[in-house]
Amino acid sequence: MRNQCWIAVCSALLLLFLFGSAFRASAANTVQAQLNNPPSNNVLDGVYVGPYSFTDLNNQGTLRMVCDDFVDDTDYNPAMYAQHDINNLFGTKWGQLPNASMLYQEAAWLTAGMFNQNGAIQGYYSFALWSIFAGPQVLDWLKAYNDDAACNYIFGSNCASVNVNSPGVGSLLYNAEQPGNYQGAAANLLILTPPCNGAKCQEQEFLFFPARAPDGGSTVLYLGLTALVCLGALWRSKRAAISD
Numbered sequence: 001m002r003n004q005c006w007i008a009v010c011s012a013l014l015l016l017f018l019f020g021s022a023f024r025a026s027a028a029n030t031v032q033a034q035l036n037n038p039p040s041n042n043v044l045d046g047v048y049v050g051p052y053s054f055t056d057l058n059n060q061g062t063l064r065m066v067c068d069d070f071v072d073d074t075d076y077n078p079a080m081y082a083q084h085d086i087n088n089l090f091g092t093k094w095g096q097l098p099n100a101s102m103l104y105q106e107a108a109w110l111t112a113g114m115f116n117q118n119g120a121i122q123g124y125y126s127f128a129l130w131s132i133f134a135g136p137q138v139l140d141w142l143k144a145y146n147d148d149a150a151c152n153y154i155f156g157s158n159c160a161s162v163n164v165n166s167p168g169v170g171s172l173l174y175n176a177e178q179p180g181n182y183q184g185a186a187a188n189l190l191i192l193t194p195p196c197n198g199a200k201c202q203e204q205e206f207l208f209f210p211a212r213a214p215d216g217g218s219t220v221l222y223l224g225l226t227a228l229v230c231l232g233a234l235w236r237s238k239r240a241a242i243s244d
Contacts, residue, residue: 031192032057033065034078044123045145050114052206065192066111069093069204070130070137079203081192092193093205094133106176107132108186111207124153128172131155135164 039052054063057078067074082091086104089095094103107129114125127150131138142150143159151159156168167173175181190210194203 029083031063031081031083032078033063033081033192035074035076036062037076039074042119042122044120044126045142045147045150047123047126047141049123049126050118054206063208064115065206065208066114066129067126067204068107068111068129068133068207069201070134070141071199072201072204074204079194081194081203081206084191084193086186086189086191089191092191093196093201102182103132104189104191105182105184105186107207108189109182110172110176111189112185112209120149121153124150124172128154128176131164131173132176139164 033054033056036053036055038048040048040050042048042050051064051066054065055061056063084090084092084095086101086108089100089104092100092104094100097103110125110129110132114122114129117125127138127142131154139151139155139159139162142154146159148158151157151162152171154167154172155162155164156171156174157163167177188209190208192206192208194201194205196202
């Protein structure tokens with residue numbers, strides 16, 4: 001009777017694990033979010049930089065996301081975003097580019113690094129990320145502000161002599177382009193893309209690395225491991241009883 005009770009408990013744990021995993025795998029592939037005002041506490045050359053703060057309207061949580069789009073605008077109204085990852089770039093803002101996977105990995109490397117910075121350096125990370133997809137537009141913007149410090153940090157030379165397709169050695173973009181840095185950087189990256197019509201999107205596209213804790217992933221994993229250990233112990237106990 002005791003073994004039957006343990007079998008029931010272990011089976012229940014295993015079912016929780018399987019259903020929990022299935023629930024996570026079938027979770028909605030869209031996110032409804034609203035940009036907070038102000039989106040960040042950091043401004044460089046007239047632009048909000050660094051991670052932006054959003055309200056996740058699905059659960060009222062806070063998302064800290066990074067903009068990768070310098071050619072569209074985002075307002076403070078609720079918006080719906082399609083969720084993608086590095087293995088599924090179809091439908092993303094830049095997914096049609098032949099080297100899209102590499103570019104998004106470079107953007108992921110800059111996104112991760114941005115969270116460890118503040119002030120002007122954090123702003124340089126934002127402008128560098130935008131330069132991956134819109135280098136000429138970013139350069140024109142920095143030239144308008146005569147921001148040679150930003151150009152030197154991002155591109156490796158003064159704004160007047162920048163070659164957006166060949167950043168100087170040691171510059172932020174040069175480092176982002178090194179395979180040893182960007183490869184694997186997007187493994188846990190999620191890309192949120194608004195509805196787009198060709199190159200024009202209703203909102204900007206955003207990148208973020210979701211936290212593990214809110215999704216219950218660790219809990220589900222521990223349930224599965226516990227169930228497997230439990231069933232393994234019962235199997236060994238049963239074999240021992242037979243051999244006796």
